[in-house]
Amino acid sequence: MAQRHPDPTASTAGPVTTGDALAAYLRAQATEFLRALRLHRESGGGAPNGSAHAGDTVDAARALRRSARRISGSLHTFRPLLDPDWSEEIRPELAWVSGTLALEHACEARLERLLLALHRLSGAPALPAQKAPEAGDPSRAAGAGVAAAASVRGTGAAAGAGGAASAGPAGGRTAGGTATVGTGGSVAAGGRTAGATAVPAVSGHAGTARPATPDRGTLTVGAAKAGALLDRQLTLARTRAHSTALQALGSSRFHAVADKVAVLASEVPLTSGAAGTDLRPLAAAAEERLTDAVAALPLVTAGHPYNAEALVHGLSPDPAPHPQDAPWHQVRLLLRLHRYALEVLYAPDTDHPVLDGRLFSAGQALDRHRDASEAAAAAAQAARTPRIAPATAYALGVLHADQRHEVEAARYAFQLAWQKQPIGTSTP
Template identity: 40%
Template sequence: MTDTPLATQAPPGGEGLAGTPLDEGTPATRALSAHLAAEAGGFLRELPSVDLHTLRRVGAALHTFEQLLDPAWSQELREELARLGGLLGQERAYSRRLARLLTSLDSLTCADATGTERTAGPVPQQREAEGLLARHPGAPKARALLERQLTLGRSRAHTTALQELGSARFHALADRMTLLVSDLPLRPGAEAAPVAALLPCAVAEATALVSAVRALPLDRGAVPYSGDMLHDPGDDQPWQQLRGLVLRTQYALEVCGPLLGTRATRPAAALSDLARTLARHRDAAEAAEAAALAALTPRITPATAYVLGVVHADQRLEVEAARHAFSSAWPDLDRSGWLTDTWLTNR
């Protein structure tokens, strides 16, 4: 990304991120309703499956543009969507942790694609360098322990998810989602707001994001794999919250896409990349925590505990790498002028 102002990318009224361009006389509630109806329609068509991305997008829109919506209804639905997303996301979270930890363990033991350690048979002439845990006696037991604990957690989460999808509470939520398609509850007087009223809401999300980033010690991420975060997971939470702000800002630009046209394409793409980087941060932090918890299992051997400690350290290094990637990418977006340009702030 360059320092060229994003406002020069396209003339007003180009094709937007979502749908056709809007006339500036269009009511803001019409644009918001169209966006929410599309997301809610997808949610209802996919039932009984649930797309977590849809839950996040709807929840983000309800939060960002709440000044146009019935506040009590909006808050209640937003809380229900967050609760459902967190509950249904647990099964996938266990799967991510298990896959990441086993991949880490395979890398550290130099296992091949089938998971078999390269210790049997004749030694090849051209062989990859052995990992730190190659032929370590605790590696097989550590692998078995991680598989057992995380598979059990995933199974329990799956059972909980199935119970939730069959509950009266879930069906009540589905009924609420139908309102997004047919009759969006609005705040009194919101119908008179022009479509440009969406922009200050998007700016508020972007401003909160910038403030959150400036509060972070980005200088600590200047060097990847520095070892600075090996034993300090206490500051993960601000980075986890940052991902939510990045996503909300990205989704806000998507809602404003028909108004902004192609001018919002580059910042939205940059925000999407940052969200993926922060998802890597989340996955590595959660995997490190799972390895640390496994190491606390009673009566495991010192060799097994050592292997789990090495895997934990490997994932904390991946946390550092993700922070470095974010710290390297953010200045390009910050200097691009996307937040201060007149196409976003002066309508």
């Protein structure tokens, strides 16, 4: 299949944008970083889930990550125009801040995704009030999955963060994961049944809903124990990530980063002559790196609904990361850098296709790819736990295969999004 590349001048053509615009963008992002940091401190920083300030803490952490990513990405793309020593010193530190704050959210989202998939695969019927997402809208499918998993948490019948095992006699989780899922969607523990709210059969494949099978034998038996195992492992990982984030935000290293960002909010260390330098060639270079990386992707394989080679490798005992995923993750990072460069060039011009639906859809597909890939790795890691029951291992294997299929679906969605004609260009 011939890969059609976007016109390199399609998204970078326009009025001359100089280093002054870069300085204004960096000052704005630095101000946003400081504002988010103040909000994080006012909300209590480490406020636990369920507290009055938990939502503000999550929003503040998200804003911190967002501004840190944009500052770091802009420093990378436009580094010839910035003081090299200062830029190379602060850029990895901002990446450290963003990565550290993202770990806790990643663990929570991964657990929600895996528990939702387990409910769907084990035959839980759809929620009566849940509306299936419209075809072709993967974002609505993902949103429906999060809402469904949240509703499971609210019933009190699910264990830990997502709900695979019911509460034991002492009111806590069943430590051994002994709960079993009945064919009617309820969860039983110790002979008692807790009325578990069913989870909709939502799939990430093109945003369509999958019909649930009432009885799936071995998978149904092992699903609850697999969910309890995943809950223990990912909740522990999330707790550690939360502690790591709190320690990082209170460390001298982070305070040094915050001090540098505070200086950036008022003074951007541009090189001599950078204020009048055109930014478009550097932005075009970022776009060229993206198109070259996309051209190297196996889009022919992504055009097929089933990639047997990827699934076979994923089921191997090798704990190494999946070799086919790394190029896609790299494209995701390059696409983000391209978007940030467009924000620098055209932030004042809201009519420019900086918010091109093509780039947005491609980014969403790559986000789904990353999430499914990491979820599959978590399921495989759980399946390597010593002395687990065969039914539990079987359920985790099916869950892993399901997430690898989600990976292939995300690759296919990216292929469709990327080959769309960009806004404002004509077909050659």
